[in-house]
Amino acid sequence: MARQLQEQLAARFPVGKRLRVLDVGLGQGMRALRLARAGHWVTVLERDRTRVLQARRALAAEPKxxxxxxxxxxxxGRDTGVHFPPGGFDVVLCHGVLMHAEEPDPLLAGLARMLAPGGLLSLLVRNGDASALRPGLRGDWAAALSALGATARLPRPRTSPDEKVPAGPEAGARADRLADMTATLAGIGAPLRAWYGVRVFTDTAFADTAADDAEPPDDLEMLLAAEEQAGRTDPYRAVAALLHLCGVRG
Incomplete structure (x- = not known):
């Protein structure tokens, strides 16, 4: 995922340019920190006060x-216009947020307005076109049938190999289809320019290593190499658990 984003940044902007980046949704905070350490100007917008305080404490330990x-x-993230002027960022990131938004279109339109001309919009969304695959591979036929019936809420995937996936309806998350997202991005003035599959293999490969004391697979390096290549290759990227979508502001 980090490599895909870096690839897009390198393709869109001059080498050495310090980019103005808006990251909507803090996550674990490492994405924003990596970009700041690389020399870019990074603004994080996060609604969870606990995460904000934790991130500020972590940032205080970084060099000046x-x-x-x-x-x-x-x-x-729905109120970007309240906090920032239009066109104020070269890059807007929104990874793992849309899956929790009941009405994603206004959020997306607001994010696109934050972009300067030629700016990059990077999204990470649930893949609604492959939502039945993973429950089917686990033998969870009820969930697979529900997904095949185009249900709007599906079990949330891991965001890292060591994260335990919660069960029950509270763990649900929206899923989006590539064709729908392509149309939406075109409609908000940031047409899709590139897309990748994320977690083609790793969800199932890490299924038995969720315990806190579990060891990573012996062939981890080869697994990650295969995952990286599959995420760029048809038809494999189309069945990934997540989609990384990159739109460019016209």
């Missing part, structure tokens, strides 16, 4: 130059 380049704002 990185602290100066990274700003953490408490607020909702």
């Amino acid at each position: 130059g990185i602290r100066a380049r990274m700003r953490i704002v408490e607020g909702d």
Whole structure:
């Protein structure tokens, strides 16, 4: 995922340019920190106060130059226009947020307005076109049938190999189809320019290593190499658990 984003940044912007980046949804905070450490100006918008406080404490331990380049704002991703002027960012990231939004279109339109001309919009969404595959591979036929019936809420995938996936209806998350997202991005003025599959193999490969004391697979390096290649190759990327979509503001 980090490599895919770096590839898109390198393709869209001059080498050495310090980019203005808006990251909507903090996650674990490492994505924003990596970008700040690389020399970019990063603003994080996060609505969860606990995460904001934790991130500010973590940022305080970073060198002065990185602290100066990274700003953490408490607020909702749907209210970007309240916090920032239109066209103020070269890159807008929204990874793992849309799956929790009941009405994603207004959020997406607001994110696109934050982009300067030629700016990159990077999204990570659930893949609604392959939602029955993983429950089917696990033998969870009820979930597979539900997904095949185009249900709107599906079990949430792992966001890292060591994360335990919660069960029950509270774990549900939206899923989006590639064709629908392509049309939406065109409609908000940030047409899709590239897309990748994320977690083609790793969800099932890490299924038996969710315990806290579990060892990573012996062939981890080869697994990650295969995952990286499959995420760029048809038809494999189309059955990934997640889709990484990259749109460019016209």
